[in-house]
Amino acid sequence: MxxxxxxxxxxxxxxxxxxxxxxxxxxxxxxxxxxxxxxxxxxxxTRPNTDRPDANKPGTTGTASSAKLEEGANSFTEGQTRKRLEDAGYKEVKDLKKDDKGIWRGSAMLNGKSVHVGVDFKGNVAAQ
Structure with missing residues (x-):
């Protein structure tokens, strides 16, 4: 035993x-x-960059982010992408399309100016 x-x-x-x-x-x-x-x-x-404009912090809105967008399989829906852009301070988000590299691209208004925007598979938001 x-x-x-x-x-x-x-x-x-x-x-x-x-x-x-x-x-x-x-x-x-x-x-x-x-x-x-x-x-x-x-x-x-896999985590997003944190250097994007934040609608809850007025000092960061009105500026375009320089986050580097990374290629990869993107599982965000168009609605989730739109919300992420709006949360980052972009208005009037339109023409969102996912490209062959997995990056959502479109246009939006920021500080009264039209800018091209992108969101990668990590959720990074950037003005192009």
């Missing part, structure tokens, strides 16, 4: 070892809430 318990304990210990070895970190995380574009972010993590 004692040998059976020892063997089970040893098997449990050996079984847990591979799970501990699976944790890996790549890239440099953004500990100070700087943009993922500036920090380099974690390359394997």
């Amino acid at each position: 004692r040998q059976t318990l020892t063997a089970l304990g040893l098997l449990a210990l050996l079984g847990a070892t591979p799970a501990l070895a699976q944790t890996t970190t790549t890239g440099k995380p953004a500990p100070d809430a700087s943009t993922s574009e500036k920090s380099g972010g974690q390359q394997a993590v």
